[in-house]
Amino acid sequence: MKNMRCRIVAVVSVFILLITGCSAGGDNRSQGPGRNSSLHEDSVAWNERYSLLEGQYMLALATDYNIYGCYVKDDEVLLDNIDKENYHVKETYVLQDAFSISGMAADRENNVYILDNREKSAGIWKIDANGNLQDYVNIKLENSENADNLFLKGIYTDSTGYFYVWCEMQIPEKEVVEDTVKEVWHYVDRVYVKDKQFNTLFYNEIPSVSGTEVLNFQIARDGSPLFLVKDQEGVYIQEIDVAQGEQKDAIRLEKSGIFFETDYASSLENIVAIDNGIIYCQNNELFEYHYDVQKVEKLLNLSSYGIFSSDILFLAKDENVIEIIGNHGESDHSEFIVFMPGETEKETLTLGVTMNVQDLEKAMAEFNRYSSDYRVELVNYFDQTGDYDKAVEQLKLDVVTGTAPDIIAVSGIDYSMFSEKGVLADLYDFLRDDKECSKDMLVQSVVKVYEDGGHLYSIAPNFQIHSMWGYGDVIGRQSGVTFEELFQILEDCGKDLNAIAGFSGDEPVLTRLCTASMDEFIDWEKGTCNFEGDYFKKMLSFAKEYTGNYSGGTYLERIQNREVVMSVGIISSVVDYQIQKMLYGDDVVFIGYPVTEGTGTAITFSGSDIAINAKNENQKGAWEFVKFYLLHGYNGQGFPIVREQFDQIMNNSMTEEYNTTEDGKTERNPKGSYINGDEYIWVYAATQEDIAAVQRLVESAENRFEPHWMIQNIINEEAEGYFSGQVDLDSTVKKIQNRVSLLLQESL
Numbered sequence: 212m213k214n215m216r217c218r219i220v221a222v223v224s225v226f227i228l229l230i231t232g233c234s235a236g237g238d239n240r241s242q243g244p245g246r247n248s249s250l251h252e253d254s255v256a257w258n259e260r261y262s263l264l265e266g267q268y269m270l271a272l273a274t275d276y277n278i279y280g281c282y283v284k285d286d287e288v289l290l291d292n293i294d295k296e297n298y299h300v301k302e303t304y305v306l307q308d309a310f311s312i313s314g315m316a317a318d319r320e321n322n323v324y325i326l327d328n329r330e331k332s333a334g335i336w337k338i339d340a341n342g343n344l345q346d347y348v349n350i351k352l353e354n355s356e357n358a359d360n361l362f363l364k365g366i367y368t369d370s371t372g373y374f375y376v377w378c379e380m381q382i383p384e385k386e387v388v389e390d391t392v393k394e395v396w397h398y399v400d401r402v403y404v405k406d407k408q409f410n411t412l413f414y415n416e417i418p419s420v421s422g423t424e425v426l427n428f429q430i431a432r433d434g435s436p437l438f439l440v441k442d443q444e445g446v447y448i449q450e451i452d453v454a455q456g457e458q459k460d461a462i463r464l465e466k467s468g469i470f471f472e473t474d475y476a477s478s479l480e481n482i483v484a485i486d487n488g489i490i491y492c493q494n495n496e497l498f499e500y501h502y503d504v505q506k507v508e509k510l511l512n513l514s515s516y517g518i519f520s521s522d523i524l525f526l527a528k529d530e531n532v533i534e535i536i537g538n539h540g541e542s543d544h545s546e547f548i549v550f551m552p553g554e555t556e557k558e559t560l561t562l563g564v565t566m567n568v569q570d571l572e573k574a575m576a577e578f579n580r581y582s583s584d585y586r587v588e589l590v591n592y593f594d595q596t597g598d599y600d601k602a603v604e605q606l607k608l609d610v611v612t613g614t615a616p617d618i619i620a621v622s623g624i625d626y627s628m629f630s631e632k633g634v635l636a637d638l639y640d641f642l643r644d645d646k647e648c649s650k651d652m653l654v655q656s657v658v659k660v661y662e663d664g665g666h667l668y669s670i671a672p673n674f675q676i677h678s679m680w681g682y683g684d685v686i687g688r689q690s691g692v693t694f695e696e697l698f699q700i701l702e703d704c705g706k707d708l709n710a711i712a713g714f715s716g717d718e719p720v721l722t723r724l725c726t727a728s729m730d731e732f733i734d735w736e737k738g739t740c741n742f743e744g745d746y747f748k749k750m751l752s753f754a755k756e757y758t759g760n761y762s763g764g765t766y767l768e769r770i771q772n773r774e775v776v777m778s779v780g781i782i783s784s785v786v787d788y789q790i791q792k793m794l795y796g797d798d799v800v801f802i803g804y805p806v807t808e809g810t811g812t813a814i815t816f817s818g819s820d821i822a823i824n825a826k827n828e829n830q831k832g833a834w835e836f837v838k839f840y841l842l843h844g845y846n847g848q849g850f851p852i853v854r855e856q857f858d859q860i861m862n863n864s865m866t867e868e869y870n871t872t873e874d875g876k877t878e879r880n881p882k883g884s885y886i887n888g889d890e891y892i893w894v895y896a897a898t899q900e901d902i903a904a905v906q907r908l909v910e911s912a913e914n915r916f917e918p919h920w921m922i923q924n925i926i927n928e929e930a931e932g933y934f935s936g937q938v939d940l941d942s943t944v945k946k947i948q949n950r951v952s953l954l955l956q957e958s959l
Contacts, residue, residue, distance in 0.1 A: 256552060256553060256554050256555070257510075257511060257516075257533075257550045257551070257552065257553065258550070258551050258552065258553025258554070258555060259516055259548060259549065259550045259551075260548065260549045260550075260551075261546055261547075261548050261580075262298050262546065262547045262548070262549075263298070263544050263546055264278070264280065264293060264298055264536075264544055264545045264546060264547055265291070265293070265298070265299065265300050265544070266280060266282055266291055266300070266544065266545065267282065267538055267542070267543050267544055267545050268280030268281055268282050268291070268524060268536070268538070268545045269281060269282055269283070269312075269524070270312055270314075270315060270524060271315075271524035271525040271536040271545065272315040272316070272317065272323065272525055273295070273525055273527065273534055273536060273547070274295075274317045274321050274323065275295075275321060276294075276295050276321065277292055277293060277294065277295055277301075277321075277323075278291075278293040278294075278295055278298070278536065278547060279291065279292060279293070279315060279323060279338075280293060280536075280545060281306075281312050281315070281325070287305055287306075288305075288306040288309035288312060289303055289304065289305060289306070290303065290304040290306055290325065290338075291303050292304070292338070292342060298547065301342070302342055304336075304338065304344045306325065306327070306336060307347070308347075309327050310327060310328060310329040311327065311328040311329075311363075312325060312326065312327055312328075313326045313327065313328045313362075313363035313364065313365065313366070314326040314363065314364065314365035314366040314367075314377075315366070316365075316366045316367050316368050316374075317368070318368040318372065319370060320340050321340045322337060322338065322339050322340055323337070323338040324336070324337055324338075324366055324368065324374070325337075325338075325366075326363055326365070326366040326376065327347070328361075328362070328363040332349060332352075333349070333350050333352055333363055333376065333378075334347050334348055334349045334350060335347070335348050335350055335366070335374075335409065336348075348409060350376065350403075350405065350409045351411060352376070352378065352403060352411075353403070353411050353414065354414075355380060357382070357383060358380040358381060358382045359380070359381040359382075359396070360379075360380060360381045360398075361378060361379075361380045362378060362379045362380065363376065363377070363378045364377040364378055364379060364400075364428070365377045365428065367428070367429070367430045367436070368430070369430050369434045369436065370434050371434070371453075372406070372407045373404055373405065373406060373407075373412070373453065374404075374405040374406075374407075374409065375402050375403070375404055375405070375428070375430065375436055376402065376403040376405065377400070377401075377402050377428040378400075378401055378402075378403070379398060379399070379400050379401070380398070380399060380401060381396050381397065381398050381399075382396065382397065382398075382399055383395070383396050384396075384397065397418060397419065397420055398418070398419040399416045399417065399418045399419065400416060400417050400419065400425035400428070400438070401414055401415070401416035402414060402415050402416070402428055402436065402438075402451070404436070404451070404453060404456075412453075412456065413456040415451050415456075415457070415458060417438055417440060417449065421442070421443065422441075422442055422443040423440060423441070423442045423443075424440070424441045424442075425438050425439070425440050425441075426439045426440065426441055426446070426479055426482060427439040427479075427482035427489070429482070429483070429484040429489070430484060431484050431487070432484060432485065432486045432487070433486075433487075435450050435451075436450070436451045436453065437449060437450040437451060438450075438451075439482060439489065440461075444463070445463065445464065446463075446464045447461045447462060447463045447464060448461065448462040448464065448502065449461050450462070462502070464500075464502070464505055465505040478493055478494070479491045479492070479493050480492040480493065480520050480521070480523075481520060481523050481526045483526050483527060483528070485499065485528050485529075487501055487502050487503050488500050488501035488502050488503075490510065490526065490528050490533075492513065492520035492523065492526075493520075494567065495512070495513050495514050495519060495520050495567075495572065496509055496511065496512050496513060497509070497510045497511040497512075497513055497520075497533075498510060499528070510528075510533070511533070511550070512588065512589060513576075514572050514575050514576045514579070514589060515575070515576075515579055515586060515587070515588055515589070516548075516550075516576075516579060516580070517539070517576040517577060517579050517580030517581075518535065518537060518539075518548065518576065519537075519573075519576065522537040522538045522539065522540075523535055523536070523537045524536045524537055524538065524545065525537075531551065531552050532549065532550070532551055533549070533550040534547070534548070534549055534550075535547075535548040535549075535550075536548075539580075540577070555586070557582070557583075557584060557585060557586045558584060558585050558586070558829060558832055559585075559586050559587075559588055560585055560586070560587045560588070560616075560617045560618060560829065560832050560833055560836060561587070561588050561589075561590045561616035561617050561618070562575060562587050562588070562589055562590060562616055562617070562618045562619075562620070562821075562836070563590045563592065563606055563609070563615055563616030563618070563619045563620065564589065564590070564591055564592065564593075564620040564819075565592050565593055565599060565602040565603050565606055565620065565623065565624065566591065566592075566593040566599060566602065567589075567591060567593075568620060568622075568819045570673075570818045570819055570844060570846055571620060571818075571819045571821070571840075572589070573844075573846075574836075574839065574840045574843065574844045575587045575589060575836075577839070577843060578835075578836050578839045578840075582835065582836075582839075584832070584835070585832045585835055585836065587618070587836050590616045592605050592606045603623060603624050606619070606624055607624050607625070607626075607629070610624075610626070610629065610634050610635070610824070611629050611632065611634055613634065613824070613825075613826035614826075615634075615824050615826075616824065617823070617824050617827040617829065617832070617833045618821055618822070618823060618824070618827075618833050618836055618837065619635075619821060619822045619823070619824060620819045620820070620821050621635075621668075621669050621820055621821065621822045622816070622819050622820055623918070623920070625919045625920065625921055625922070626668065626669065626822065627663065627733075627735045627917075627919065628735070628919075628921075628954075628955065628958045629958055630663050630666075630668045630735065631663065631664065631735065631736050631738075633825055634824070634825050634826070635668040635669070635822045635823065635824070635825055636668075636822070636823040636824070636825045636827070636830055636833075637666040637667060637668065638667040638668065638669075638670055638822075638823065638834075638837070639666060639667050641823075641830075641834040641837070641838070642667075645834070645838065647838065647842070648838045648841055648842055651854075652853060652854055652855065653841075653852050653853060653854060654674075654850075654852050654853075654854055654857055654909065656814075656909055656910045656911070656912050657674050657814050657852055657909070657912065658670075658852075660813075660814045660912055660913065660914065660915055661814075661816075661820075661915060663735055663736065664735075664736040668822050669816075669820040669821060669822040670816075670820060670821065670837065670841060670852070671816035671817070671818040671819060671820040671821065671840075671841075671844075671852065672818055672840060672841050672842075672843075672844035672845045672846075672851060672852055672853070673816060673817040673818040673844075673845055673846065673848055673849040673850065673851060673852065674814050674815065674816050674817060674849050674850055674852055675781050675782065675783040675814070675815050675816075675817045675849040675850070675916075676781065676782040676783070676812060676813070676814060676850075676908055676909065676912060677727055677779075677780075677781055677782075677804070677812070677813040677814070677815060677916040678779070678780075678782065678801050678802075678803050678804070678811070678812040678813070678908065679711070679713075679777055679778065679779045679801070679802055679803055679804055679811065680777065680778060680791060680795070680799055680800060680801040680802065681711075681776050681777030681778060681795060681799070681800065681802070682773075682776050682777075682795055682796070682798065682799070682800070683795075683796075683798030683799060683800040684798060685700065685704050685776045685777070686700060686777070686800045686802050687700070687800070688800065689800075689802060690800075690801065690802055690803065690810045690811075690812075690911060691802060691803050691806060691808070691809050691810040691811045691812075692802050692803070692805055692806075692811065693746070693749075693805055693806070693807060694746070694749035694750065694752075694753060694805045695749070696805075697805050701776075704776060706776055707756075708753060708756050708757045709757065709758055709759060709760050710774065710775055710776045710777065711757075711775070711776075711777045711778065711779065712759075712766065712769065712770075712775045712777070712778045712779075713778040713779035713780045714757065714759060714779060719754070719927060720753070720754045720757050721750070721751070721754035721926065721927060721930055722918075722923055722927065723779070724750050724753065724754060724804065724805075725750070725919075725923055725926060726916055726917065726918050726923070727804040727811070727813045727914060727916050728750075728804060728805075728806055728811075728813075728914055729915075729917065729919050729922070730914060730915060731746065731806060731807060731914075732744075732747060733919075733922070733951075733955070738955045738956065738958065739952070739955065740948065740951045740952055740955060741948070742926075742944050742947045742948045742951060743944045743945060743948050746806075746807050747944060747947075748940055748944060749805070750805070751930060751933060751940060751943065751944070752940070753805075754930070754934075755933065755934050765887050765888060765890055766887060767794060767885075767887060767890050767892075770794050770795065777802075778791070778794075778795075779804070782905070782908065783817060783848065783849040783850070784849070784850070784864075784883070785860070785861070785864040785882075785897045785901060785902065785905050786864075786882050786883030786894055786897075787883075788897075788901060788904060788905050788908070789882075789883070789894040789897060789901055790883065790884075790885045790892060790894055792901070793885070793892045793894065794885070794892070801908055801911075803911075804914070806914070809913045809914070810911040810912070810913050811913075811914065812908060812911050812912045812913065812914070813912060813913075813914035813915060813916035814912045814914070814915060814916060815915065815916040815917060817848050817849035818844060818845075818846065818848065818849075821837060821840065823837060841853060850909065861902045861905070861906070864882065864896070864897040864901075864902065865896050865897050865898070865899065865902060866896060867879060867895065867896040868880040868882070868896075879895055879896075880895075881893040881894060881895055882894050882895055882896065882897070921954060922951055922954065925947060925950045925951055925954065926947055926951075929943055929946045929947045929950070930943060930947075
């Protein structure tokens with residue numbers, strides 16, 4: 212019944228007391244506000260300053276004159292005392308035998324207190340205003356002897372010199388269950404109020420029961436200690452009356468937008484006290500909430516300044532100055548960032564998305580950090596509409612009418628239906644003239660696949676391969692088959708369609724087949740379609756007859772006993788190819804999806820593909836972001852579209868990796884694995900033959916694996932009657948032809 216909480220012998224940042232300050236220094240890079248479509252617009256123009264710190268920290272605190280950063284090195288917990296004027300380390304303290312640092316706080320005299328969590332005990336180090344580290348002092352946490360999973364969350368001070376230690380623990384209580392007295396364990400958030408000698412005056416707690424959750428404990432700017440609590444009705448403030456040693460009446464906060472709705476309150480991060488309110492992060496944006504007017508105001512879109520809320524170690528706001536200490540991406544240094552009101556000479560561009568996408572958000576953050584001329588602001592259509600389908604339709608409407616953002620994430624919006632209307636810019640125009648990122652620098656087969664009438668309207672930094680493969684002695688050496696040829700191959704080896712594995716149970720077979728070959732049926736440039744031909748009829752017949760039934764056994768066993776002789780799926784790395792080679796043997800052959808002609812191998816962007824609004828007045832600036840995204844946006848998912856990066860991935864795949872075992876021996880590390888129950892397949896460095904096979908597969912791709920949901924929904928709806936036997940095949944394809952034709956005509 213007792214759940215043990217993981218202890219981290221390192222520095223753990225939970226919540227940090229805010230002691231604010233303002234200073235100058237560091238690199239100056241100014242930015243201002245731009246168009247933004249979150250629920251609350253930026254109300255202030257901000258000018259930011261980044262200053263690099265000497266180390267990377269796991270816990271941080273800024274006082275009036277100093278910055279303190281805690282980290283682990285050689286199994287020791289160290290604390291840097293950093294001058295806030297020049298950002299140099301003045302002194303480094305060794306926190307002897309530290310177990311888990313859980314918080315730091317500073318009082319008005321600039322004494323600093325460091326809280327350490329040691330199993331079921333706690334202690335404090337003090338650094339006085341002169342920079343002297345004093346001896347560790349054990350502190351008592353009354354009535355916690357029988358508690359389990361004691362976890363310290365932070366230390367706080369007020370203007371009177373009192374200390375507050377916030378912790379969570381699991382405590383037992385006697386409850387009557389079905390006329391039997393049982394011991395029931397539940398979590399509580401408890402705050403110990405201590406005097407200057409660290410003696411406990413009293414403690415106060417809030418149980419985590421019936422949906423109640425403590426979001427934050429804080430010392431308000433007026434010195435009032437209070438909990439911020441979420442329950443089933445919303446969010447409320449629970450202030451502690453220190454003089455009486457008890458809780459005051461709860462104050463229920465009014466709901467403002469979605470930000471204090473019960474379902475969203477738990478996503479608040481970095482909650483910090485300000486005058487008569489709090490600031491907090493949510494969805495990578497910084498908000499301010501005032502208790503008196505009970506209104507939310509957005510301060511910053513953090514991504515616009517190259518910041519992620521998950522990287523923030525310290526956050527404070529004093530009047531119009533915001534201070535942040537955070538870790539930046541994979542950098543080995545922390546940063547001190549100061550925001551002050553001010554304008555910028557950077558030109559603002561907008562990036563429209565139907566919902567937040569991590570790869571684009573990261574690229575935007577990095578671009579904004581380093582670009583000296585432009586800043587990209589996110590326009591989130593889901594935030595505007597509250598519904599994904601409505602967000603997609605609104606973005607499409609804005610694209611067609613020329614009112615869309617400067618840059619558009621077109622994934623999932625069927626942009627092919629209006630790409631020929633001149634609403635999207637031809638990226639070839641930019642690639643032709645850019646020496647830093649030209650067409651020749653990209654993987655040519657992928658770029659070719661995404662052409663429409665000789666134009667390129669969208670692109671992404673990552674791609675994957677969709678294909679069909681299987682035993683070479685069954686398939687032969689051909690690449691590309693028609694449905695008739697596929698049926699004949701299966702018949703010749705005594706199999707039916709169910710000898711093909713890989714169709715997802717939660718995705719209709721027909722949807723998968725159409726996604727791999729929609730371009731076979733539609734001429735996007737002319738806005739016409741042909742679903743009445745023999746090829747599409749064969750596809751419908753395939754989808755109707757395929758059941759996926761098998762007699763049992765694992766995927767590997769079914770391949771080994773040749774119940775399965777082919778598979779459809781995704782190849783997103785050299786390792787994926789090597790695994791299929793291990794499953795099917797060295798003579799594995801890729802024949803692609805059934806097509807009228809060609810290889811049947813398809814390409815899809817595994818990241819977000821983006822386009823440029825042709826009506827954008829600053830297409831040069833928009834291209835600068837698209838180029839940055841192409842050159843720096845590869846995230847390891849799939850293959851990179853930049854040829855130099857692609858070649859590097861291929862070379863790395865052939866490099867063996869080793870590690871040293873405990874007995875001093877050297878052993879190879881696998882590059883990847885296939886695991887199914889007790890079945891394991893390990894793959895190691897690829898051979899030149901493997902690399903050549905993957906390269907041939909990429910070069911052979913001719914189709915886009917791209918969903919077109921409005922058309923697909925029509926196809927799936929009309930196919931249901933055919934699958935159930937209520938409508939014949941000819942009538943089904945005729946209905947599909949008529950409905951899709953009408954849809955395409957309406958989009959012209």
